[in-house]
Amino acid sequence: MNKIIRLVILFYFLLSSGAEISGQTPSRVIEGTSIGKFKLSIYMPPGYDTLQGCRVLYFNDGQTVFGAHGLNADATANELLSKKLIEPVIIVGIHSDENRTSNYVPYFDEGAKQDFGEYQPMADEYTKKIIELIIPFMEKNYKVKNYRGIAGYSFGGLHATWAALNYPEFHFSGSLSPSYWVKDFEIFKEGTKARTDQLYYFDVGTGEWNYYVPMLLHSKLSILKNIFYYEDFGGRHSIPSWRGDRVRNILLLFAGTTDSMKYKWEITQEIIKSEYTGKFYPRINPVITYSNGLKCSISYAATFSLLNPADGVVNKDGSFRFTQPRDLKVKIIYKGEEKFITISYDEVEKIKLGLN
Numbered sequence: 074m075n076k077i078i079r080l081v082i083l084f085y086f087l088l089s090s091g092a093e094i095s096g097q098t099p100s101r102v103i104e105g106t107s108i109g110k111f112k113l114s115i116y117m118p119p120g121y122d123t124l125q126g127c128r129v130l131y132f133n134d135g136q137t138v139f140g141a142h143g144l145n146a147d148a149t150a151n152e153l154l155s156k157k158l159i160e161p162v163i164i165v166g167i168h169s170d171e172n173r174t175s176n177y178v179p180y181f182d183e184g185a186k187q188d189f190g191e192y193q194p195m196a197d198e199y200t201k202k203i204i205e206l207i208i209p210f211m212e213k214n215y216k217v218k219n220y221r222g223i224a225g226y227s228f229g230g231l232h233a234t235w236a237a238l239n240y241p242e243f244h245f246s247g248s249l250s251p252s253y254w255v256k257d258f259e260i261f262k263e264g265t266k267a268r269t270d271q272l273y274y275f276d277v278g279t280g281e282w283n284y285y286v287p288m289l290l291h292s293k294l295s296i297l298k299n300i301f302y303y304e305d306f307g308g309r310h311s312i313p314s315w316r317g318d319r320v321r322n323i324l325l326l327f328a329g330t331t332d333s334m335k336y337k338w339e340i341t342q343e344i345i346k347s348e349y350t351g352k353f354y355p356r357i358n359p360v361i362t363y364s365n366g367l368k369c370s371i372s373y374a375a376t377f378s379l380l381n382p383a384d385g386v387v388n389k390d391g392s393f394r395f396t397q398p399r400d401l402k403v404k405i406i407y408k409g410e411e412k413f414i415t416i417s418y419d420e421v422e423k424i425k426l427g428l429n
Contacts, residue, residue, distance in 0.1 A: 127162055144226075149317075181256070282354060
């Protein structure tokens, strides 16, 4: 793994293991409590006392979930509630500790051990504790609905996907820059466990690039119905990148209603240099924005046709390459609507030089 990426991830590991982040919203909204060894920060929606029940989203690295210096999930939820874009939701931030890697990672990986130190894959044990301790506590002491989600970032995002794949107690999984790379993308093999009564979201920033698009196909779920993917152009492996649109995506999918017929879409051309491999990944990334603000990449939902096939190749996922030093002319179709893009050979080469 690239040294810079290791340092960035290590920084967030230390942040997640440390003290509370400052800038929390007032205590009337965020409640703190402990269940056994678990410390929780619990977001309560405005007007909670008058509600019949709320969906509950359990969030890993809970001490970084709320407040302006964290993911700001509380402010985002308040905003979406004020606009009537989601139903009331309770967010349970489950704090991480010195066992973060062991708790979140379901597989042993030699590279992960080298980068993060000795650990034991204990994701199964950690998940069972959530189900046996934390969920019953919430259902006994709070007004909740029988609809649960689990979310997280990095290793916590890997865990959120794995937990939903392996435990039907979770109806939703939201993963921000999940560490799917662990054990050579072993999580892809488990994608077939995903059920049609579940909903999955995962994303990645092009500034931290790793190729996670195949998870869409390994799951065998309906794309843009049961599984959603977002490719954040320029996004890094960092809380500032996850804050905003990407947390909003999770909340909209978990507790909102999306009108699949009301949207706009645009095309982004990406020349990505992977921090992990050093290789270039030239891509056409069509991004759809629904009327409620939900953003998703329509990889494998759109179709790509190269109008001058003698000069290059465009694959099903929008990746492309030149076979001749000539521009590529591509037609993109989504739900019957056609758009066209010309990919400049000279411009792509110029961008590559700038990235080296």
